[in-house]
Amino acid sequence: MKQFIRWILTAGLFLTTGVLLTGCGLKKQKEEKGERLEYTIVEELSIPEELKGMIEEKKEGEFQISYADGEDLYLVAGYGEQPTGGYSIVVERLEETPEAVYVETNLLGPDKEQTISPKPSYPYIVIKTEFRDKGIYYK
Numbered sequence: 001m002k003q004f005i006r007w008i009l010t011a012g013l014f015l016t017t018g019v020l021l022t023g024c025g026l027k028k029q030k031e032e033k034g035e036r037l038e039y040t041i042v043e044e045l046s047i048p049e050e051l052k053g054m055i056e057e058k059k060e061g062e063f064q065i066s067y068a069d070g071e072d073l074y075l076v077a078g079y080g081e082q083p084t085g086g087y088s089i090v091v092e093r094l095e096e097t098p099e100a101v102y103v104e105t106n107l108l109g110p111d112k113e114q115t116i117s118p119k120p121s122y123p124y125i126v127i128k129t130e131f132r133d134k135g136i137y138y139k
Helices: 002-023 049-058
Strands: 062-068 072-079 088-096 100-108 124-130 135-138
Touching: 049 062, 049 072, 049 124, 062 135, 072 088, 072 100, 072 135, 088 124, 100 124
Parallel strands: 100 135
Antiparallel strands: 062 072, 072 124, 088 100
16 A cells, blocks of 8 residues: 555656646747848937937836837837946847837947046937837847
């Protein structure tokens, strides 16, 4: 009787371990390569007023905003409060697949030789491209 109980417990342990190992596997999301999109970086004076207000509300933390005005699509990536001035942002990727638009930006710190403002800054970038009615994914 004890051997039977021991056998049942051992079999149960192996089954549980097998289920946990297969259920906890990593699922890798396939990120498609798409067609590069043409874009322009929008200067502060050319940002639509409604979008300026949205940026102002969110600028203290990291944020992403997608804004459309009918013919253009504005993609905004903000990096929140930084301790000084002198930061810049580069567009690493702006691509379109049949399902979505992918945006990847990168925050660059101030140059060591650059004279920087000791005041906090709120770096963000506004990218303008032709309107597309698709999901937007930021990285």
